[in-house]
Amino acid sequence: xxxxxxxxxxxxxxxxxxxxxxxxxxxxxxxxxxxxxxxxxxxxxxxxxxxxxxxxxxxxxxxxxxxxxxxxxxxxxxxxxxxxxxxxxxxx
Numbered sequence: 001x002x003x004x005x006x007x008x009x010x011x012x013x014x015x016x017x018x019x020x021x022x023x024x025x026x027x028x029x030x031x032x033x034x035x036x037x038x039x040x041x042x043x044x045x046x047x048x049x050x051x052x053x054x055x056x057x058x059x060x061x062x063x064x065x066x067x068x069x070x071x072x073x074x075x076x077x078x079x080x081x082x083x084x085x086x087x088x089x090x091x092x
Contacts, residue, residue: 001009060066071077
């Protein structure tokens with residue numbers, strides 16, 4: 001083999017080794033990204049569950065009957081009797 005052929009062979013071997021290292025690095029990076037993606041998917045799932053619970057809690061706190069019951073207990077509010085209702089007409 002001539003010097004030129006040996007040099008080309010050496011360069012090709014170097015390129016093969018560099019390519020193999022690049023493949024290993026890319027696979028490692030890909031696995032890390034996939035792991036992060038799975039973690040984010042789990043976090044999204046947990047946040048969706050929490051959001052649903054918060055919506056349920058908000059609807060419970062704003063329930064008409066609950067508000068009416070609290071207004072009667074805490075502020076002693078009640079519905080007015082028909083004789084207590086005054087109608088005010090808007091002047092023209």
